[in-house]
Amino acid sequence: MGIIKASKLIYDYIRRDEEDHEEEVSRAIDQLTLDIQQGDFVAILGHNGSGKSTFAKQVNGILLPTEGTVWISGMDTRDDSHIWDIRKTAGMVFQNPDNQIIGNIVEEDVGFGPENLGVPTDEIWKRVDESLEAVGMTAYRLKSPNKLSGGQKQRVAIAGVMAMRPQCIILDEPTAMLDPNGRKEVIATLHELNQKEGITVLLITHYMEEAIDADRIIVMDDGRLVMDGTPREIFSRVKELKEYRLDVPQVTELAWELKEAGVKLPAGILTMEELMAELLPLFQEKYPKQVKLEEK
Template identity: 60%
Template sequence: MIKTEGLYFRYHDEKDEEKYALKDINLHVTDGEFVVIIGHNGSGKSTLSKLLNGIYLPTNGKIYINEMDTSDEALIWEIRKTAGMVFQNPDNQLVATIVEEDVAFGPENIGLPSSEIRKRVDEALEIVSMTPYKRKPPHHLSGGQKQRVAIAGILAMKPKCIIFDEPTAMLDPAGRKEVMKTIEYLNKKEKMTVVHITHYMDEAVNADRIIVMDEGQIVLEGTPRAVFSKVEHLKRIGLDVPQITQLAYELNQIGYNISTESLTVQELVEALCQLV
């Protein structure tokens, strides 16, 4: 679904010509995969998201979305229909005064007939559990609800892949939970390819694969258990680990012989019970 080859990117206003926001990124995301990208501020993860959607073009290297080259201007509209994008602030994506009109905006712009638009809007709102709010003004909704409407607007375009660029960063815990439930539903039930960029480690626990970025490069990747077990490595580059993994690590440090690969409360409880 997504492939990058020797990807480099440098901002045009960067005075230092040797300063790259991304350096030699080689990435492969398969159809239906749930990939989470983590990294501290300035690591390059949000820059990468904008390259995957064709908002930016590579300085060097190639990006292919479903085998389409993002540097081919003739394909850019098809690329953006294939790989939709949800940004950090939902207010920047909501354009209409009524929820269902906002979700209809994309399909209307590609000239679909009214009957098909109606069908897509209803389906998208149902998927994100926002049907009861379809005639509400977006500004009456909570942050989590607004973000789910923004997701519905992307779903109505029927993409094969959705890129989420820190979609929960501006939400309270309840809103974060709503949005993460929706993201995981899209991947597991709707079989959509998901690339989720976040700085919340607990949002990566259920991913198929985690990619860790630092200073514009991929420095670590693997399953959540494999990545989060590298507690010291992650801390050296300014990242935390899920609370359960951190607790397991600290218990291990003071002499309790338990695995540092625990990701859930139940797993840690079982590991501790084996010591009794």
């Protein structure tokens, strides 16, 4: 069993009337079964309403299954006696860092989580130092979070979760409110934590480029797992992704359109470097004289 395991998971949102009678049932997750291993970087993709954010809240024990089971490091999320251990194991970072940052000073905010866990003061400050260094925010430790950029705030939020020493971090569209530079900062930080600290990362995103370097991509649609594989395997299936109302990385779509037009290219090209490496020999083959002139 991996660090995160779901078996036949079902979750229904139930709307009730003023007399607490069941008025409407909306199924957000439908028979979801998956297993995520310790140390993996997993991206979860899906259009709005696909169930990916609901699943994130199941992993952290914010929501509990209607049917089926979710285990975090072997602990059943429905077992009340394990709920705090589950939340220490799987830390959650939300879309808007302002909803997660509560301290007046960065270092105080980062230390808030371990303080609530009853961690001794000396150990708290050690964790604060290590967490801020890990996300590249040590120089801002005495700053007010209100004076930070969106990307910096999100890195502080990640540091706050890290200070609780989780084995896994779940991020629910953490870059949705950030500019391109802020998005790059946060994603680079996550990969560094994954590679250097061995922290399992579960990244829910609608930016396809953020999923390119994941170990694994899971695609959800209408609460079901519909695709599961490496980035190259998933992004090779462009038509299928479009049927699920998803985009693909821009360079992948360009390569796919060239391939559809008759250019001999492999499926699942993920970067501009890969595309150029494939196109250059074809260009040299078709226009050898021009290539020789340019070399001179």
